[in-house]
Amino acid sequence: MKVVIPSELVALGQYLPRFLGLVGERLWFKRLDQLDAAQHRSPFNWKIISDYHWLEMAIGFQHDVLMKEGVLRPELVDELIVAALKFAASTVEIHARLSPLGQKNLEGRLRDCLKAETSYASLFLELDLAQRLMDAGFDVSFADMEGTGQFDLLFGKDSFVGEVECKSQSADAGRQIHRKDFYRFMEAILPALEVQRAACRREVLLITLDTRLSPSTSDQARLLTAVRSILADGARTSFAGGGFVLERLNFDAVVPDQSMSGPEALYKACGTAFGANTHISGGLTAEGGCLVVMRSKREDDTSKPLLEAMRKAASQLSGQRPGFIAIQDHGIAAADLMLPHVQRRAAILSLALYGRYGGSHVTATYVTAFGAVILRNGVLGTPAFAVLNPVPKFPLNPADASSLLALMSDETYTGSTEPLSSETISPGVRR
Structure with a gap:
């Protein structure tokens, strides 16, 4: 088959209702509601959504614009949205040219992807x-x-x-610490991070695991308890638990003279200080805050x-x-x-x-x-x-x-x- 997809925004917008029809509107909007609620729970959930589910969010956003305005607006479009719109258009046109078996398989994949971790x-x-x-x-x-x-x-x-x-x-393939699991861990300790920031301490919490970070919150229970405790304690600087070691470090001593022009500079500095296979999140201001660095002794x-x-x-x-x-x-x-x-x-x-x-x-x-x-x-x-x-x-x-x-x-x-x-x-x- 040969399919030609228009590049004009108005023409691309016309595919959105048909695309949602292939997925199933009820399933689509139910999933979008779940993603939207998740991204507003914490900045760490927002990061998961933006990394893994940008395509669904882009299509959902543009569908809302189309329903309200009757047409898509160029000022609300970036490269990822164009990619999502073209994906929707290609899906519709390709589906129309497949055999009944091919159409059924494509519809099944569209619904499966809606539930998949990898979107x-x-x-x-x-x-x-x-x-x-x-x-x-x-x-x-x-x-x-x-x-x-x-x-x-x-x-x-x-x-x-x-x-x-x-x-x-x-x-995450082959990695000891999976990105989604790390951000979910960060969401779990968010209240403790807020308490630490109020104490006006600029710190790094270095978490060194013996092996991998379990995706199970029950398996993380001891680690979570220890992290919350050491963040609240202004005196204790280290803790060794079963399968992990925590170290509370002064940020300005560990990463001296770093104005941090942006995230890339921060990641580079922390990679130099703690090793390449690290996960980094948290927040710092002039007054205080904590940067959480997690790594594993086992190589990726x-x-x-x-x-x-x-x-x-x-x-x-x-x-x-x-x-x-x-x-x-x-x-x-x-x-x-x-x-x-x-x-x-x-x-x-x-x-x-x-x-x-x-x-x-x-x-x-x-x-x-x-x-x-x-x-x-x-x-x-x-x-x-x-x-x-x-x-x-x-x-x-x-x-x-x-x-x-x-x-x-x-x-x-x-x-x-x-x-x-x-x-x-x-x-x-x-x-």
Whole structure:
């Protein structure tokens, strides 16, 4: 199929009622009410909603605007809202062209995503990539959704035909401390943080865990009790419990001479002081406050689950034509895709897949991020990079799969940091 999505705001707005109809209006508004109530409970819940559920909130907000104003308003639109509107439009148009089986499967996925911890991330990757392939002139079919293959997308143009399997990787995969669990922990100690701030102390509470942070509040009970106690106690500076150690530190002594121009500077300073694999939250003013830093003695290993996902994706490709694996990272921003260590990890794992784990039929792995979009002059772009197979089973001209291989370079990224100096890496921005 080939689907053309309008770029005009008025036309995009017309898809919203139809999109909600596919999900089920009652289910949609019930879930939106839950998310809205959660984000107003605390700043920590707001962070969870903004990181994981921006797509639902964006569509819900714009639907409210449409119902009240009769039309969407440009001054209330940013790049994430444009991405959400285009996702809704693509969903509606693709659904209309699927077989009855495909339509049923898509409707089921829309409802499942509404309840999922990772929200619409996986479906967003699949439909967004499909739409961008169609925008580039490829004919696309949804093999897995239609029950004709184990991979997600079959795309072709002229004599070229390729396959794509999409994998959306959770930000927490392989990590000892999960981001959602940390923010929920922070919400649980919020009253104690407010009492500490009233004491006019500028502090860091360093929490070192022996292993992982349990998602269960009952398992966290001893830790929560100890944290509340040490925050209230102006004299006690440390506490060792079963599986954790707490240290109350003077912020200005630990991170001296830090005016903190923004969150990035604060995270960098704390990473230098306490290690890279830390979670940081809380608040500081000139009068007082507490920054909570949580870390684990056990190292994170994000490479293992990523390699497992890539091997699973390779097994789902048919091996009969050029295959591509699209990886979507849920835990990084657009600019992070150009960081050398991000590209290097993807290159190492991809080359291992091609050479050691039976992935010779994989032409390239394609790496992007959930919500990593750029809006310029009304055109939505998605930063990404591709790791090419140096000895592919199916050699091809990059122009044959231009949307995945011949990527458009962007001065915002190439001017700020040099990518991995190898012909294996192809950075750029999809449009």
